[in-house]
Amino acid sequence: MIDLYKLHWSHYVEKVRWALDFKRLPWRGIDIVAFTKKEMQRFDCPQTVPLIHDTATGVAISDSSPIIRYLDETYPELALLPSHPVEREAAWQWMLRLDSTLGLHARRLGYTQVIMECPNILSKLFMPNVCGGLFTRPVWRALAAPVLGTMLTLRFRFHRNREDRVYEALEAQLIPIAAQLERDGFLVGGRFTAADLTLASLLRPLRIVPHFAHHPQLQSLFAWQERLFRAHDRDAAFPYEELIQAQRQRCGSMRGRVSWMRPNTKVAVDTGEQRTLQVARNDIHSISRWMLLPGLPAYLKLRWFGGVSRVRYMPAAFVSG
Numbered sequence: 354m355i356d357l358y359k360l361h362w363s364h365y366v367e368k369v370r371w372a373l374d375f376k377r378l379p380w381r382g383i384d385i386v387a388f389t390k391k392e393m394q395r396f397d398c399p400q401t402v403p404l405i406h407d408t409a410t411g412v413a414i415s416d417s418s419p420i421i422r423y424l425d426e427t428y429p430e431l432a433l434l435p436s437h438p439v440e441r442e443a444a445w446q447w448m449l450r451l452d453s454t455l456g457l458h459a460r461r462l463g464y465t466q467v468i469m470e471c472p473n474i475l476s477k478l479f480m481p482n483v484c485g486g487l488f489t490r491p492v493w494r495a496l497a498a499p500v501l502g503t504m505l506t507l508r509f510r511f512h513r514n515r516e517d518r519v520y521e522a523l524e525a526q527l528i529p530i531a532a533q534l535e536r537d538g539f540l541v542g543g544r545f546t547a548a549d550l551t552l553a554s555l556l557r558p559l560r561i562v563p564h565f566a567h568h569p570q571l572q573s574l575f576a577w578q579e580r581l582f583r584a585h586d587r588d589a590a591f592p593y594e595e596l597i598q599a600q601r602q603r604c605g606s607m608r609g610r611v612s613w614m615r616p617n618t619k620v621a622v623d624t625g626e627q628r629t630l631q632v633a634r635n636d637i638h639s640i641s642r643w644m645l646l647p648g649l650p651a652y653l654k655l656r657w658f659g660g661v662s663r664v665r666y667m668p669a670a671f672v673s674g
């Protein structure tokens with residue numbers, strides 16, 4: 354039995370869940386409290402989520418790509434990594450690169466979108482059971498939103514999205530990937546591998562970011578993702594996707610125009626394509642409660658004056674079918 358320590362909406366967790374299901378391994382999910390992570394403190398490995406504890410071998414390991422490699426090496430049936438060494442290394446490098454770029458950028462922009470459009474759902478994600486679910490009730494969730502929003506903004510630097518050129522870096526990375534998939538169908542070796550599973554999972558938060566979900570050059574990429582979700586029986590939509598969509602339907606608009614980006618303008622950004630990686634990079638910054646009050650303006654600026662303006666709501670092609 355594999356114990357999976359998880360935040361149920363995390364795209365890195367979905368990667369591991371998908372791998373466990375693909376390999377038909379018996380597993381059990383353990384929801385952790387994001388602020389304390391005390392459920393997993395007993396394990397002597399970096400305290401990021403996902404983390405697995407294999408009760409058969411006693412191994413505890415975090416970081417989604419090493420977890421998948423461990424599962425493939427320990428339980429070789431239904432392999433996710435190619436056996437040929439060159440393809441295996443290619444798939445591994447894809448995974449680490451996507452974890453270090455797409456996964457981090459998509460997280461930043463997904464949460465940014467939630468903060469701009471419906472920050473009240475943050476307490477449903479982070480505090481569903483605190484004080485018997487008090488913070489999921491109408492007035493309380495509105496009070497919790499700026500606190501949670503400020504914490505997340507400082508932890509993942511959403512207020513620096515523009516300076517860090519997050520939209521630009523993602524666009525520069527994803528357009529060639531979409532073209533490659535149109536041509537080859539898969540990232541490595543002409544068959545489904547852990548590299549494709551990584552890409553499809555880590556793209557998830559971008560489904561709520563109109564700049565990407567409606568991007569003319571990325572429609573084939575989201576269609577490819579949809580096909581994989583159907584073929585592998587993955588959730589069609591995560592709860593945050595449904596919640597933000599309901600909000601958009603109600604108000605008839607969405608935050609969709611990134612004011613500083615011009616269509617068809619090529620910007621030189623380092624997508625890290627050339628480097629060989631040993632481990633995935635992360636971008637979690639430690640924060641303390643004393644930073645919350647001085648950090649509030651960064652949250653308010655992101656929420657109201659982040660430079661992403663309202664446009665009429667239109668469901669993305671993959672939602673409307």
Ligand SMILES: N[C@@H](CCC(=O)N[C@@H](CS)C(=O)NCC(=O)O)C(=O)O
Nearest residue numbers: 363365401402403416417418452633
């Ligand atoms: N490279 C890691 C990234 C994992 C990661 O950053 N997980 C986030 C959740 S999406 C986390 O542990 N957050 C806890 C925190 O911010 O303290 C992986 O692939 O598993």
